[in-house]
Amino acid sequence: MTEFTPWQSLSGGMLIGLSAVLLMALHGRIAGMTAILSGLLPGAENRVWRLLFFAGAVIAPFLLIRFGMEIPFRSETPMLWTVLSGLIVGVGVTYGGGCTSGHGICGNARLSPRSVVATLTFMLTAGLTVFVVRHLLGGF
Structure with missing residues (x-):
């Protein structure tokens, strides 16, 4: 059973919502990870923002761990x-x-x-x- 983490979950949800709103407001794009990842393939347009968005999603957990936050995930x-x-x-x-x-x-x-x-x-x-x-x- 996964541990219930209301404050981490609320913070994460707010950041996901904020990133989705900013991506739509600033670029007119939907924050769907599949479309973002497929847009990283060779020949795709607008690869820079996609790479930055994906990098942020991958790097964020490592930064949280680096600054002392525990991420309670195991499979x-x-x-x-x-x-x-x-x-x-x-x-x-x-x-x-x-x-x-x-x-x-x-x-x-x-x-x-x-x-x-x-x-x-x-x-x-x-x-x-x-x-x-x-x-x-x-x-x-």
Whole structure:
């Protein structure tokens, strides 16, 4: 079971929201990580802001640790399951027209009906998956 960290969670959520608002206000772009990552591929346009956004997302946890904050994260999931899950998510992102951050944070904030349906779908699927893994398959 993951430890409940309300203040860290609130701070993180506020920073994610702020970054999404700033990216939309300053660049007219949605802060969906999948689109940002795919925009780093050779030949893509506007690679500089994408690289900076991605670098900030990767570097931030290391900075927090460096300045003494503990990040309570651990996973006992086997690497094979993690890789397979990532591939399945990649397929879902392709068919769903965006990732959880793009739909869940930015799309819902813009009241996009497509994003509301996508968010409900992946939240219900995630809940069902957790139930099946923990209660029907005995957990991992």
